[in-house]
Amino acid sequence: MVKKLITQDTRMFLTGNEVIAYAANAAEAEFMYGYPITPQNEIMHTWCKLLPKMEAGFLQTEDEISAGFSTIGGILAGKRAFTATAGPGNVIMQDAQSMAEMMRIPFVCAVMQRGGPSTATVIYAQQETRLTCFGGNGEGFRIVYSTAGHQDLYDYMIKAFNTAWKYRFPTFMLADGYQGKMREPVTLYDPASRGIKMVPTVATLGGANGSRPVNHVRNTFNLEEELMEVLDKYQEEFDRISPEIEEYLEYKADDAEILVIAHGIVARSAMTAIDELRAKGIKAGLFRPITLRPLAVKPLRAAVKRAKQVLFTESANGQLAQMVLEKIYGLTTPYSTLYKMGVGVTGDDIVQKVESMVKEPATV
Amino acid sequence: MARTRIVLAGEGGQGVQSVAKILVEAGYEAGKEILYIPNFGVEQRGGVSIAFCQIADEKIGEPRFSKGDIVIMLSDRAIDRCTTYVSENSTVIYDSSVCTKKPVCNAKSIISVEANKIANEQLSARVFNIIVLGVLLSATNVLQLSDIKNAMEKALGKKFDAKPELRELNYKALEMGMGLIEKAGV
Numbered sequence: 367m368v369k370k371l372i373t374q375d376t377r378m379f380l381t382g383n384e385v386i387a388y389a390a391n392a393a394e395a396e397f398m399y400g401y402p403i404t405p406q407n408e409i410m411h412t413w414c415k416l417l418p419k420m421e422a423g424f425l426q427t428e429d430e431i432s433a434g435f436s437t438i439g440g441i442l443a444g445k446r447a448f449t450a451t452a453g454p455g456n457v458i459m460q461d462a463q464s465m466a467e468m469m470r471i472p473f474v475c476a477v478m479q480r481g482g483p484s485t486a487t488v489i490y491a492q493q494e495t496r497l498t499c500f501g502g503n504g505e506g507f508r509i510v511y512s513t514a515g516h517q518d519l520y521d522y523m524i525k526a527f528n529t530a531w532k533y534r535f536p537t538f539m540l541a542d543g544y545q546g547k548m549r550e551p552v553t554l555y556d557p558a559s560r561g562i563k564m565v566p567t568v569a570t571l572g573g574a575n576g577s578r579p580v581n582h583v584r585n586t587f588n589l590e591e592e593l594m595e596v597l598d599k600y601q602e603e604f605d606r607i608s609p610e611i612e613e614y615l616e617y618k619a620d621d622a623e624i625l626v627i628a629h630g631i632v633a634r635s636a637m638t639a640i641d642e643l644r645a646k647g648i649k650a651g652l653f654r655p656i657t658l659r660p661l662a663v664k665p666l667r668a669a670v671k672r673a674k675q676v677l678f679t680e681s682a683n684g685q686l687a688q689m690v691l692e693k694i695y696g697l698t699t700p701y702s703t704l705y706k707m708g709v710g711v712t713g714d715d716i717v718q719k720v721e722s723m724v725k726e727p728a729t730v
Numbered sequence: 731m732a733r734t735r736i737v738l739a740g741e742g743g744q745g746v747q748s749v750a751k752i753l754v755e756a757g758y759e760a761g762k763e764i765l766y767i768p769n770f771g772v773e774q775r776g777g778v779s780i781a782f783c784q785i786a787d788e789k790i791g792e793p794r795f796s797k798g799d800i801v802i803m804l805s806d807r808a809i810d811r812c813t814t815y816v817s818e819n820s821t822v823i824y825d826s827s828v829c830t831k832k833p834v835c836n837a838k839s840i841i842s843v844e845a846n847k848i849a850n851e852q853l854s855a856r857v858f859n860i861i862v863l864g865v866l867l868s869a870t871n872v873l874q875l876s877d878i879k880n881a882m883e884k885a886l887g888k889k890f891d892a893k894p895e896l897r898e899l900n901y902k903a904l905e906m907g908m909g910l911i912e913k914a915g916v
Contacts, residue, residue: 547767548768631793710794713791
C-alpha cells in the first residue's frame, strides 16, 4: 500500500499537472508508466518528485505504445497503475487503449489535449475529444470525464480510478494543456474525508504457484460470432451502467432561451459569458456534459427541447457537437456554432456570438 | 467584480514566465483568486512567450480572456502577436529599448519604458525581467510591494542566501521598475 501524502484538507496553488499527480496518490495509485510529451510532462515530473515519500513506482518507457501496454501489464499483475499522455502520444497509445476495452482492464489515463493534427501546438485544444471517446479499432467502450479546472482535476482523477476498477472499462480524464499548465488555487483532500471509499485493487491474472486461480483474459477470437457475442455483452453492460456514470452540469439552463452546449474549460468561459448576457437581459444558459462517454442523453434532450436556440462552442471543429447531434436526433431546436480549432474560447467570444443569435436567429 | 487581466509578452528566454510566476504567487499569498496560463511554443529560447494572468477578488470563470487591462510587450514580435488583446480600456506598456517600433492600437494609454537599457547600463542584464515585474506591480496596483518581495523570496531565496548582494540588486530593479510607471503617471 502506498503512503498517502494528503491526510487533511490542504489548500494549494498548483499547476493542473501537479494536481493530477497528487490526485493519483490520493486514489492509491501505485505505479505510473509514461513517456514525455508536452503539455503533460509535469504529471510525470511531479509523480517522480513525490515517489520517495509515496513509496510508489514509475517507469519511463520508450514511447507511448509501450507506456500504454506497460500500464496494462502492471494492472494485470495487480498494481493500481495509470498513465497520462497528449496529442500524438494519445494517437499512438490507441492500440493499448483498445486492448484495455477488449480485455476489460481498469486502465486510467489523463489526457492533456494539445493542438492537432500531428505535432501542431504544445499548448491547448479540444481536438482529442473524438479520439479519446472513440479511438482505436473498437466501439468506444470507454468512460470519459471532461474537466473544467483544478478542483475537477483532483475530484475526477480520484473518481476515474473508482470508475475504472468498479466497472472495468478504461477510464479517461480528458483535460487540456491550459488545465495542465495553468495555476489556480485548489483544495486537496483525503477521499475518505468526503465519504469516498476507494474500490480495491485486485490482480486480473492468476498468481504464481497457484496463489491465485488461473484467469484467461482474451483479446483474440477465432470466429466472427464468437467476437460479437462478447461485444454484445459489453454493449449491454455499458448501456446498463451508463445511468450510474453519467454526469452533467446545468447553469441557468432552466429558463434559457439560448442554450450553450460546451464541455471542459470552454464551459467555464460560457459561464462567464452567461452572467454577462443575463445582466443584459438575454436568457442564456449552459449544458455542460461532464461525462462525454456516456453522454447524459435524457437531461441533454430535455434541455435542448426547452431552449429556442442552441449554440455549440468548442476549441475544435464540432467534435462534441457531432456526438451530441446524434443523441438529440429528432429534436428541431435550431443551432449555431462557434468553433475555434486549437484556440481558447473566451467569454467575450460567446457573448458576441449569442448577441448575434438574438438579432439573427439560427435556422439550421 | 474586481478582476485585473494581464497579458505579459516577450521573447522566450526574457524571463516572462518567471516574472508571471512571482506575480501570481504573490497574489495567491495575498488571498486573491488567481488564474495564470503560460503560453509558449516548442522552443527553449526565442519565439513569443506570453503569460495570461488574472487577479481577482472573486472566483474566476473564463481561463482565457479577449482583452487585457494591462498589456505588456517586450519585443517586436510580442507587439505583433498581442495587439489583438488591446481594447480602448487597456493600458499598453512596451519596452522601447528592445522594440524597434511603437505599438499601433486604440488603447487607453500607451507607455514606453526602457527596462532593458536600464538593466544593461545601471544594474545587470539579468534583472531585466525584475524591472518589468516592478513595472507590472505599479501598473496593476492590486498587490503590495511586500507581497512581491515575499514571493521573490520563495522563488529566489536560496540564490539570495548564497549571494546576499543579489537580493539588493533584485530589490533595486523592482523599485526602479515601479518608478518608471510612477514617472509615467499611470
